[in-house]
Amino acid sequence: MVDAEPALGRGDLAPERLKQANINPDTGLATDYLNHFNEVVMLLEMLPAMPECADEVLEWAPMDYEAHFEKSRFSEKGLAIAAYRASPGELRGALQSIVTQIDETVRGAQQALKEADDVTVIAPQVSETATARIKPLVSIAGAVIHGHIDSAEDTEAESQASIDALFA
Template identity: 40%
Template sequence: MHPPATCPAEPPSAAPPPRDDEAMPAGLSNDYLNHFSEALMLIELAAADPGIAADLAAWRPVGYRAHFEASRLRRAGAAIAAYDALDPAARAGFEELTGAMNRLVRTAVLALQPPCEAEDAAIVAVVTAPALRRLVGRAGAFLASGGADLAHEGEIEEAQTVIDRLIERAGSGD
């Protein structure tokens, strides 16, 4: 009899992720990223159940500021103020990054709409999920750094390549 499998412990240097309502340095908040994490989860679930596409179809892009303007989090005002106080170039870079995330999700949403077959839904998830996960991680690093750590060169272009592949595949009828 084998002992029950256990998950490996996180490396000691890995800090636990901040809670959804926890402010990041300089007042920025990662709560905004839940919007993308939800879409990522639904894209991955659609690989096993293409019926999830109907839930995913309701997903809409929303900007950082608009997210917190509609939020009931007690630190929403501070998150908006911190965002407004960012260097304009850093804020523009973050908005370019989130724009790539929005385009990636919207393209996956369109690709998963009926008559998407189960095998095609799995391909959409396999192609989309890793790129979106990397971009969400990069956006989280930006927020955690107080706006100092922006996307590495090529990450946004990589997302566009994924989008182009999805569009090409949808257009080919395969």
């Protein structure tokens, strides 16, 4: 059972409990959330060799942190959500900023696939461009989950400009 007003480092959100659940005890965030994005990266990487993956890329939808854990098979999903809610707002904001950029990049790739007359022709470009943007953003999200928001702040403007130009 989770505390009524959980605080990182106390009660159900004690460091050892969080570590055992694979949740960063300092941030209250779990890298399991990144699996949602790694899934679409894998599909995009397979796209040139398997254009039929386009349907799965088009089916992928953004999912926020809490929704991911609510729908996941993560054994400590309730704890992950409670720890997220107790995590510092600055970290949650930095993570959300990066997630928004990832989501926008995927939406751009999806739009390019929808508009393509022949997916096999555009697949290599969509794959290369999208994964070249998404992979670094997923790494930055991982850094935020581990408490390193400097890298997120340093690259936010650069990343947004790249995303804007990505599918223009």
